Amino acid sequence: MTITITTPYRIFDVSLARREILSPNMARLTFAGPQVRHMATLAPDQRIKIFFPKQDGLPPAIPHRPDWYELYKLQPPGERVPMRTYTIRYLRADAGEVDIDFVLHGDNGPASRWAANADLGDPVQISAPNRDHLAGNQGYEWKPPAGVRNVLLIADLTAVPAAIGILEELSMLSDPPKTQAFFEVPDAGDRLPLPQWPGLDVHWMVQSEVAAELARYGALMIDAAAKARLPQGAIASIAVPELAEIDVDKDSLWERADTRDGSFYGWVAGEADAVRIIRNLLIKDRGVDRSLVNLMGYWRHGRIRD
Template sequence: MTTTEAAVQPYTLFRVEVVRSERISPRMLRVTFGGPDLARCASAGHDQRIKLFFPLDGQTEPIVPAGPGWFGEFRAMPDDLRPPIRTFTISGFRTGQRELDVDFVLHGDLGPASRWAGGAKPGDRIAILAPDARHTPITGYEYKPGADTDWTLLAGDETALPAIAGILSAMPDDRHAMVFLEVSSPREMRPLDCAARVHVTWLSRGGAPAGGGALLDAITRTEFPSGRPYAWVAGESGAVVALRRHLVRERGLDKKDVYFSGYWLLGGAIE
């Protein structure tokens, strides 16, 4: 490995701008970003994780330090300059066109990401921390079932929908999966592209707040197939922890066969 190759970090900061946006459901907005920097970007697919930096009020783009020590400098910035940062999943990536899609859930609480996305227009600029195409291997995704997995359980609320859609689109046709998706209303339900043998259960909260236990209730009542499962669970932090506890303690799944992530916290914020 050359010195140059050794210096390449798994993730790089990319400066991008909005190309277009599309409402794909009443509460889900897809924003497409573009820019020459994306020629160096990469994605492993699945639930590929990235971080977005948003401008503060009065800024045309977020102020994010550059260079190898950028993160320490970023954390040391004063509150009135440090941009909000949130974690998202790549919903689509087209290297040739240098375009990257991110799906935003338009929350009623109007947090920084939802508020920015709701008003985003072509030319608006943000920064994205994403995998560097020069680094091997690509990192930052968590869906990694073992070779001896017989079937997959995917569960989450609408914040996990982009990641679950990405996992399903890359799933081989010989895989068997059970999917549970909790959304605010039937209007948020949409077809999911997948070649595998998949059974999808949509759960509507009827406008009630997320994190109320709909996923846990539905999965508790479900009979699992035989064989070794692999579970991927994400969404509101409290609901995810409860579901993981059920899978390990009551269903007997091995802890290493359960990936879980609190994408957001009811009443709080997760970067």
């Protein structure tokens, strides 16, 4: 009997089909399985959850039911299978395959460890949009206004997969916007292939090539936010009276742009404390209209998040 799952997100059982090393610190893992035919991706920064085996090696077994998240949260934290957030890089639903690009940051996290060490055929589970039951804006923030004329992207390596997807999407437009892209990466070899067009200005900022104070996580992204060119249309007409501080060790930093004005659109993602500083820098110090910028803490140095 075929059961149709009618929730906008659903659980997919998949296994590792291929691993391709893209750069010194990034690998593309291709996951496959018949259920992937029912997966959807709605934007280049489409976020999904991946469930990895626990320390004991037992594969995740999230039930295929709509209330899986409530059940998951009912378990004591130490007993849950690790769940981490990633970005769909490419989906070939009809072929039953999905690509996800993993930063290989060492064996200190279950996701990075699994990405580096898993054998072909090893299973994981994914929570992702359900192609059979889509419901609007699910799990992505890249929603530029039609005809946007200036784009600013600032990302570290965790957000480079989404950012390159954004550049690929923009490059397909008949008249792509002027775009500044600043990417902080650990090594020169992490500069990945990008699309090109005359208005695209890319800055790869390599941590291993700069002095120690600029090599710490996020410092080069902050530097980029200080020097990015801002068109007049990016600046708020009324100065921000105050900007509430965010404690990135307690709360997630996630602020969405909300605009139909095509003069400027920003997308900033990476280490959360760096994004917090960039938020202050762009909005408070440089006067950027906060409704024009997405600001997203993708991970927090020294902390574990799911």
